[in-house]
Amino acid sequence: MRIMLFALPLALAACATAPKNIKASYVSEPHYSCADRAVLNASLEKLSKEQRGRRNADTVSFVLFGLTPSVFNDGGNRKQRIAQAKGELAALDKECGK
Numbered sequence: 669m670r671i672m673l674f675a676l677p678l679a680l681a682a683c684a685t686a687p688k689n690i691k692a693s694y695v696s697e698p699h700y701s702c703a704d705r706a707v708l709n710a711s712l713e714k715l716s717k718e719q720r721g722r723r724n725a726d727t728v729s730f731v732l733f734g735l736t737p738s739v740f741n742d743g744g745n746r747k748q749r750i751a752q753a754k755g756e757l758a759a760l761d762k763e764c765g766k
Contacts (some may be wrong), residue, residue, distance in 0.1 A: 683726040683736050687716035690747055692754030700756060702764035712753040719746055 700708060726736040 672715075683730070684719060684722040685747060685762060686723055687719045687750055690719075690750045690754070690761045692746075692758050693751040695752070695755040695759040698756055698759040698763050702760060703763070705757070705760055708753055708757055708760065712750065712757065715746060715753060717751060 722737075730736050
């Protein structure tokens with residue numbers, strides 16, 4: 669029982685990061701215009717959906733096999749793209765007055 673209590677937080681830490689927990693990257697000025705906001709939102713939603721799917725797969729894999737695929741491949745590129753998209757949206761909000 670003690671081993672399970674120790675292993676559970678460790679396994680959860682090895683799972684893919686939830687999209688809502690990925691912080692925005694700093695973007696000094698947006699590379700998009702205010703009209704591109706919808707495109708950026710759609711891109712962020714697509715990336716977030718992929719990340720949620722990866723996190724769910726990690727959870728199922730841990731329950732079934734005691735191992736998560738994120739242990740071998742952390743999905744850093746997707747996390748970076750989510751952070752970048754969040755940063756771009758934040759810069760657009762500042763630029764476009766939202």
